[in-house]
Amino acid sequence: MERTGICHSDGFDLSYRIEGEGAPILVIGSAVYYPRLFSEHIKQKYQWIFVDHRGFAKPKRELRAEDLSLDAVLADIERMRTSLQLEDVVILGHSGHAFMALEYARTYPEHVRKVALFNTAPDNSEERQRKSETFFMETASLERKKRFEKDIANLPRDIEIDPERRFV
Template identity: 30%
Template sequence: MSGNEVSPEFARATTDAQWVEINGNHLAVEVLGPEGAPVIITHHGAPGLGSRAEPRASFGRLADEYRVVVFDARGSGQSEGNGTFSHEQWAADIDALREWIGAETIAIAGGSYGGFMAMEYALRYPQRVAAVVLRDTSPDNENADAARKNALATDRVVIDMEKFDRIDYGRVRDDEDLKDCWREILPLYDFVYDPEAVERKVEATPYRYQAHNYAFSVNMPAYDIKPQLPSLAAPMLITVGRTDWITPVSCSETIAELVPNSELVVFERSGHSPQIEEADAWTRTVREFLHRVYPSAAR
């Protein structure tokens, strides 16, 4: 499968996208919510594994009063994968989407690797950012050491560390290998381990190994935005699950310490996905934050 192809199963399952040409790639984009409402652009996590499905489910809850833009980043989901998968390029794609939707300023949101991109965008295009919403993310690559220790220490499953290394270092061989490695680490993500739910996630994931490998072999070794974070002026909400194994609470605490106008909320009965595991509380927290710093017309 080439960098531009997606699985037929995923293509059949996601038919609501419009195809928007952004910086030489057709991206799968969905726009939710009323015209004229303040715009939220959300970036999914896990390049080559993630898609717009997760932010559509979580931030789509805010589409009663906000204009929510969800999309598959270049190289992920249904979108084309031409060119580079650098943070600079992904941030430029976000800004081109902002121009396409016609918003002078936006709230930028993202979880996990999408949180990396939300912060990268806010740093590269500060004049365009009215608010930032983060979930379970990190300001540098130090989370990788913590994740490895947590994987080795877990009593939930026995992790094949050869597969762990391939996915962690961006060395997977093809889409099937990425799927196999993803299945290996998925049991670590949730607050409550459900093997059947893990297998459903494995089968529902769109696999694009080129973007994943680039992100983790090229982008991540040099990723450290801590020195720039104190310059952020936009209000920021940082959310994280208490038992997150891959971007632990300490990572979010570091962001909160560095960003002047930030607030941190820890969800006590969540792993890496409080937007799912404590959906009502998480949604209420995000909505109340946005009402204060980025109010909708309904307010």
């Protein structure tokens, strides 16, 4: 059974998508992108709740500086959890969303059964970022490096053409 909807949070319409049956796993990030990553087989064992955070939602009002804070994102996740009437969840974050999931678990431990962090670095420090860049430059194929350079060069233009997808 699949269910979709919108949770209104502080001027943002946050989408959600629920698939599967079983213990709830709250996946932070995108209700459009993340459902594609998990097999139908595993969706039979757990209830997957894919939720947008405000980086994936168009605001219904002017943006304020505090709208981009981690505290605002955590409040959105909590509002989503309560509006979906979830008592406790496994919270899952992938890549940068892992930091959001981990901080949510630290802030609301009474509502988190377990934390799952996928494909993320241990921190997001400048030193770790430099090491990642060095690793890429030393190990990526020439073709991959050229593709990256092209994508980065086109990024400002792509954001200008479609600013709603700037986070993606």
